Amino acid sequence: MSAQASGHHHHHRKSVFETERRVLIAVDGSQNAEYAFDFYCLFVSRPKDSVVLFHFMDPVSTSSDPDLAFEELKRYKGHYMEGLERMFASRARKHGLNPESMSFGFSCDPPEAGKAITTYVRQNPVDLIVIGCRGLSKFKKAFIGSVSDYVIRNSGVPTLTVPLNTSGQQKNS
Known part of the structure; x- marks a missing residue:
């Protein structure tokens, strides 16, 4: 066996827990988003993670004047x-994590939420996406699920979808 083959070049590989990961968590005001966030905190988070909470909201405006509407928004x-x-x-x-390591991204057009996430991910390094797959509360049932589907198909980033499971029990599938 050549010296090279048995080589002692362990470049002092960092353990996975020392590696910084960038995690994007999609949030809105829904229970699903909260559940997905809690799931991340309990089962996925690591001390070195930096987290972007990516917001959605419905653009609610009462004004027909675009400038006023924009101010209002x-x-x-x-x-x-x-x-x-x-x-x-x-x-x-509450989960013992430091909110200082969390930053906030923003998109105000929920039907385009999937696109907003994939665009963000193209422009910013992200290692993992966490998304509740029945969330993004306020818009039609037709959209529900389509955001996570879109992200899975188009982001090119590992995506963890967290179904809302109110009982807290694992469902037997």
Whole structure:
């Protein structure tokens, strides 16, 4: 056996737990998003993870004037995101995770949520996507599931879909 073959070049490989991973978690105000986030915290998270919570919301506007509508949306977006960020930060703390390692991305067009995620992932390094697959609360049943399907097909990034399982029991399939 040549010296090379038996080579002692363990480049001091870092354990998986020391590697930094970038995780994108899709969130909206729904129970599904909360469940997916909790699932990540309990079963998936690692100390070195950096997390992007990627927000969705319905663009609600009462004004037909586009400039006013835009101002309104900006204001609404501010309140909405602050509320979500506070909520997820406190959930993270409950699980013993540091919310400081979490940042926030944003998209305000839920029907295009899948596209928004894949676009974000093309422009930013992401190692894992976590998405609730019955979530994104407020829009028609027709869209439901299509966001996670779209992301799985088009993101090119490993994607963990977390079905809402309110009983907390694993279903026997």
